[in-house]
Amino acid sequence: MSLFWRIFLMNAAVLVVAVLLLLGPVTVSTPVLLGEALVLIAGLMAMLTANAALLRFGLAPLQRLSRAMATADLLQPGHRTEVTGTGEIAELTTTFNAMLSRLESERATSAGRVLSAQEAERRRIAQELHDEVGQTLTAVLLQLKHTADQVPEPVRADLHQAQETTRAGLDEIRRIARRLRPGVLEELGLHSALRALAAEFTTFRLGVTTHITPGLPRLAQDAELVVYRVAQEALTNTARHSGADAVEVHLRPLPRGGVALLVRDNGKGLRDAAEGAGIRGMRERTLLIGAQLVLGAGPHGGTQVRLNLPGTGTGTGPEDRRGTGSEDLPGTGPEDRPGSPG
Missing domain, CATH: 3.30.565.10 (Histidine kinase-like ATPase, C-terminal domain)
Known part of the structure; x- marks a missing residue:
């Protein structure tokens, strides 16, 4: 039974009971007496309560599906909403589960491509740091050493300090390159x-x-x-x-x-x-x-x-x-x- 007919028949049942009561033991006079007003108010409250309970029961699968949608996390796959019964809600739940499976698959595929591209870019940057920046700093170190051997003593101390600073920068470049491209992983395991x-x-x-x-x-x-x-x-x-x-x-x-x-x-x-x-x-x-x-x-x-x-x-x-x-x-x-x- 579709959701529409379920809700319609629930409300119809409540209204039919109310009409039967009015045609039977419950009567309304003009003007309305206090006792009759109390009976009508009590009947209205009873109808509203029954209607709310029936709607809550009928829409419970939708609430479960709504909670599943709100808590779905593609980084923690495998969670699916249980399909109960038949009809529109069961079909909607099945469709949501299928959509979630498709999204998880597509996310895994796209994440794999992104991470592969990221690793390739890391390797390229590490290679350039090693080949270009590293060799340039090495040449600077050699030039500083050559110059320090030919200058007076007061200037030589400053050049030695520049050498140490350059050597520290070269070590940092090498450390960054190792983090970007773990060569030891490829070579030694x-x-x-x-x-x-x-x-x-x-x-x-x-x-x-x-x-x-x-x-x-x-x-x-x-x-x-x-x-x-x-x-x-x-x-x-x-x-x-x-x-x-x-x-x-x-x-x-x-x-x-x-x-x-x-x-x-x-x-x-x-x-x-x-x-x-x-x-x-x-x-x-x-x-x-x-x-x-x-x-x-x-x-x-x-x-x-x-x-x-x-x-x-x-x-x-x-x-x-x-x-x-x-x-x-x-x-x-x-x-x-x-x-x-x-």
Whole structure:
């Protein structure tokens, strides 16, 4: 039955009952007596109450669909509204679910293209920084050294200071280029890249330790890049916003296959902070490889970012044969099970 006929018949039933009462035991005289007025008012209230209850019951599926529309998030796909009954509302719910699936697919496709273009642009900028700016600063350093060897002592000190400033700028350029294009990831693999990333973020105020389980399943190249970028963004957020002095980076197998990345700090936590562009970027990258990203509080405070990658095949990749030294994990705690907060 269509929504129109359902509402029409509900209202018609209420009105028919009211007419039957007026034709039967309820009568109205002129002028209206007090008792009759009270009966009419009570009957009107009863009709309005019955009509409201029937409408609420009849429009409940629309309210559920409206809530689903309001809470739909393309960065957290998979949630669908249950289709109940038949008719127009069921058809509308089915159409909405199909539209949501199409939008999620189109968003994943467009996000993949954007991120691929972003990575290509990062590689181009890193290459230009290395080849153009880096070589120019290197030439400046050599020229400053040559000039400093031929000038009087008072001027030589100033030239040495200029050399140090130029050398610091060259180191910064190289650091930016490494962040834009993680060459160690392409050359040595994910394990070495994570260790290099941890060393890069380790300062006198922040200590970063890595714990990598040996013999992990082999990851595809795009999955390795996603793991690296998520770890990079998590460490960047920790260094900038958390106020932490210690961070742990874990890479370990999941109980049912696959790999989990966990970045955990001892800072002040997320609190009520809104998700910024960095976290949205992590979620979009995660969707591209069918993984799960969970952000939350750590078991002892602070913030932890967990990336669960489904099983990506078995075997041992080149970096796994190199071994991981003494940074193995002794086991998997309760907070590391798939689906746990964080």
